[in-house]
Amino acid sequence: MRLRFPAVVLVALALAATACGDDDTSDTTAAAGGGGCAIDQLELVTEGTLTIATGEPAFPPWVEDDDPASKRGFEAAVAYAVAGEMGFSDDQVTWVRTSFDDVIAPGPKDFDFNLQQFSITPDRQEVVDFSDPYYTTTQALVAFAGSEVASVTSVAELAGYRLGASIGSTSFDFIEEVIQPDEDAAVYDSNANAKSALEAGQVDALVFDLPTAYFITAVEIPEATIVGQLVAPEAQADQLGLLFAKGNSLVSCVNAALGTLRADGTLDDLAEQWLAQEGDIPTLSP
Amino acid sequence: MTGPGLADVQRKGPRRLWPGGGSDGREEGARSALIAATSTVVFVGVVSWVVLTSELWPAVQRQFFSWTHFKRSFPDVLSGFWLDVQMFLVAEVLILAIGLVVAMIRALRGPAFLPLRALAVAYIDLIRGVPILLLILLLGFGVPALRLPGVPISALFWGVTALVVSYAAYTAEVYRAGIESVHESQRMSARSIGLTQFEALRHVIVPQAVRNVIPALLNGFVSLQKDVALVYVLGVREGLREADIYNARTFNYTSYVAAAVLFLAVSVPVARFTDWYTERHRRRRQAMSA
Numbered sequence: 001m002r003l004r005f006p007a008v009v010l011v012a013l014a015l016a017a018t019a020c021g022d023d024d025t026s027d028t029t030a031a032a033g034g035g036g037c038a039i040d041q042l043e044l045v046t047e048g049t050l051t052i053a054t055g056e057p058a059f060p061p062w063v064e065d066d067d068p069a070s071k072r073g074f075e076a077a078v079a080y081a082v083a084g085e086m087g088f089s090d091d092q093v094t095w096v097r098t099s100f101d102d103v104i105a106p107g108p109k110d111f112d113f114n115l116q117q118f119s120i121t122p123d124r125q126e127v128v129d130f131s132d133p134y135y136t137t138t139q140a141l142v143a144f145a146g147s148e149v150a151s152v153t154s155v156a157e158l159a160g161y162r163l164g165a166s167i168g169s170t171s172f173d174f175i176e177e178v179i180q181p182d183e184d185a186a187v188y189d190s191n192a193n194a195k196s197a198l199e200a201g202q203v204d205a206l207v208f209d210l211p212t213a214y215f216i217t218a219v220e221i222p223e224a225t226i227v228g229q230l231v232a233p234e235a236q237a238d239q240l241g242l243l244f245a246k247g248n249s250l251v252s253c254v255n256a257a258l259g260t261l262r263a264d265g266t267l268d269d270l271a272e273q274w275l276a277q278e279g280d281i282p283t284l285s286p
Numbered sequence: 287m288t289g290p291g292l293a294d295v296q297r298k299g300p301r302r303l304w305p306g307g308g309s310d311g312r313e314e315g316a317r318s319a320l321i322a323a324t325s326t327v328v329f330v331g332v333v334s335w336v337v338l339t340s341e342l343w344p345a346v347q348r349q350f351f352s353w354t355h356f357k358r359s360f361p362d363v364l365s366g367f368w369l370d371v372q373m374f375l376v377a378e379v380l381i382l383a384i385g386l387v388v389a390m391i392r393a394l395r396g397p398a399f400l401p402l403r404a405l406a407v408a409y410i411d412l413i414r415g416v417p418i419l420l421l422i423l424l425l426g427f428g429v430p431a432l433r434l435p436g437v438p439i440s441a442l443f444w445g446v447t448a449l450v451v452s453y454a455a456y457t458a459e460v461y462r463a464g465i466e467s468v469h470e471s472q473r474m475s476a477r478s479i480g481l482t483q484f485e486a487l488r489h490v491i492v493p494q495a496v497r498n499v500i501p502a503l504l505n506g507f508v509s510l511q512k513d514v515a516l517v518y519v520l521g522v523r524e525g526l527r528e529a530d531i532y533n534a535r536t537f538n539y540t541s542y543v544a545a546a547v548l549f550l551a552v553s554v555p556v557a558r559f560t561d562w563y564t565e566r567h568r569r570r571r572q573a574m575s576a
Contacts, residue, residue: 104537106345123536127349164521168534186441186521187531193427197521200430202441 037253039087044250045112050088052079053111056097059191060219061211061274062117068095074211074274075115078134081266082242085257100168104128109245113254117209119170120241130241131254134267137238139174140213140281141227143205144198150227154285155179162186164194164203170238171207178232178286195221209238211275228284350539359532359541367525367548373446373514378507380450385457386496390487392458393465406458413455419516422448426520445517453510460502464495497567504560508553525549 045051054075057066063073071080071090083093096111103114104127113131120130141158143149149161158179164186165172175185186203188194191212197203198221208216210229217224244251261267337343391399392406413421425448430439438444468491476486496503518527525545532541 100534104349104533105539106342106349121535123538127537167531172531173535184523187518187523187527188521189519193519193521196427196431197441200427200441201433201439202430202521 037086037256039092042086042250042253043248045110046094048092050083050086050093051096051111052083052093053096053098053103053109053114053116055116056099058097058116059212060215069093074135074270075117077270077274078261078267079115081261081270082254082257085260086253103243112244112248112250114243115240116243117212117240118243120239128246129244129248129251131244131251132258133239133241134258135240135271135275137209137211137240139171139207139230139238140210141205141207141230141284142198142213142216142221142224143227144223145225147204149204150225152227152284155230155232156286158205158284161204162202163205163207164188164197165207166191166194169209171209174230174232175207178230191216191220198224210281214275226281228282230284232286349537351543352538352540355532355536355538355540356544359529359538360544362528362532363525363541363544364548366523366528367545369522370511370514370524370526371552373442373449373517373524374507374511377446377449377453377514378510381453381457381506381510382503384450384454386461386492388454388458389461389465390492392462393487393491394483396483410455410458413452414459416452418449418452418513419519421452422516422519424448425451426517441520442517442522445520445522446514449510449514449517453506453513457503457506460499460506461492461495463502464499465491467498468494500567501560501564504556504563508556508560511553511556512549 039048052068054063054068058068058073058075061073062075064070064076065072068076068079071077080090080093084090098111098114102109118124118130120133124130149158152158155178159181161181162183163175163179163181165175165188167187167189172185172187175181186197188197194203194206195216198206205227207230213226217226242254258267388406388409391402394403422445426441426444429437429444472490472494473486476490477483481489515524515526518524518530525548529541529545533539
């Protein structure tokens with residue numbers, strides 16, 4: 001009998017680490033400091049500068065030309081609006097780019113907050129902190145014009161088709177939880193791969209949030225069309241929030257700024273400017 | 287004849303690695319087991335202590351080793367992993383067959399077979415020179431997009447095909463090493479009793495060659511068990527991808543630990559089987575040459 005210690009020990013260690021010690025799922029966020037929200041009172045990564053992060057590359061209509069510093073694009077505009085409301089001038093804002101893992105892995109972050117169409121969910125709130133939502137979106141179905149699935153009129157009919165979505169998106173959750181297709185939905189890392197799959201005939205239709213669907217059908221896959229918006233009573237509205245490291249004391253100040261922007265209509269105006277498109281998109285009934 | 291002879295060595299047994307009193311084999315075995323157990327416990331204990339008392343351990347444990355998340359992610363990861371198992375079982379059979387055919391073509395001698403040999407070499411060089419992921423993307427998205435009549439579209443089909451094409455090239459080289467390790471006298475004897483080249487290969491050389499390289503072939507199999515996960519890029523919902531999906535949704539990494547446990551559960555037995563087979567083969571060859 002020769003026990004292979006390395007492999008067995010590694011597996012045992014991994015499982016023991018899981019079992020021992022309790023992982024408390026209740027978290028108390030560090031209370032925001034009693035001090036105000038003046039710039040010199042804030043806990044920032046870099047003194048006197050607001051460091052904002054987004055993805056690499058950043059796509060329209062969220063950021064135009066992959067250049068958030070241009071303030072063009074919905075998320076770029078919202079970021080500068082929030083910064084301005086908090087008292088930062090435009091040249092007191094710097095941008096960094098992060099990968100997905102940079103954002104969610106434990107450890108200190110090199111940004112004050114990150115925006116990249118992150119949807120607020122309870123699971124994620126165990127690991128990071130979110131601001132109040134800055135945008136609420138619906139899902140939309142994209143398919144080639146003239147294909148069979150393009151004539152579908154209700155969400156229930158979609159269960160028989162092969163669908164695809166991006167990994168980690170609420171579009172994918174919508175497919176899994178609401179549509180519940182007969183065949184497992186396909187999942188892609190990038191819009192490019194999803195587009196290839198659509199062209200290869202490996203999926204019948206793709207699900208994206210509505211602004212992304214506009215961009216895709218306008219620019220990336222012009223032969224595709226938005227079949228309709230997808231709504232369902234049981235589906236939670238997809239709310240996008242700014243993402244902070246857990247326990248970051250900035251959250252309350254940012255929320256105050258967002259509250260002001262919402263109340264005076266700035267957020268709606270920016271959405272109108274960057275995300276609204278011509279024409280009415282039909283809604284697929286549940 | 288005086289002096290130690292074969293009989294003496296057989297009686298005393300092989301030289302021991304450490305000095306010890308007496309010739310009682312059981313005492314030696316017990317002591318070495320005790321030393322091994324103690325050193326392992328001490329090593330594991332020290333490493334565990336260093337990790338568990340570090341400052342960020344609670345946060346890391348919550349995100350990487352959470353039992354709650356392990357349980358939640360396990361069913362999906364398991365069903366995806368079952369797809370991986372099916373893929374590598376089907377692929378391995380095809381890889382062993384195609385690799386052998388390519389290697390046998392390459393082993394044919396004579397000027398008449400030059401075009402075939404050149405084709406085999408070109409295939410091996412080209413496919414081994416390209417990353418597997420690239421092959422998967424090209425075949426998986428490229429071929430179905432051509433919409434050729436009668437050609438399958440399925441991402442799973444082309445993903446497995448790309449793996450088979452890629453691994454068969456590596457496996458052909460493993461077989462070639464086995465074929466070349468069979469002594470030339472085998473081939474000459476086979477030819478001299480009237481067998482053709484093909485018959486000599488098929489009945490004499492290849493059986494010996496394959497037996498020599500079974501550990502290397504098993505090694506390729508263990509590697510394949512992990513590489514099947516690469517078909518995720520075509521949208522296939524295999525085990526590691528299900529772990530990805532869970533991670534992207536919840537920001538928790540424990541699903542990857544679950545996937546790792548499953549992958550280990552298949553590859554460790556294969557590795558132990560390889561060891562056992564190698565040992566048995568070695569003993570048989572020693573017996574033959576004694």
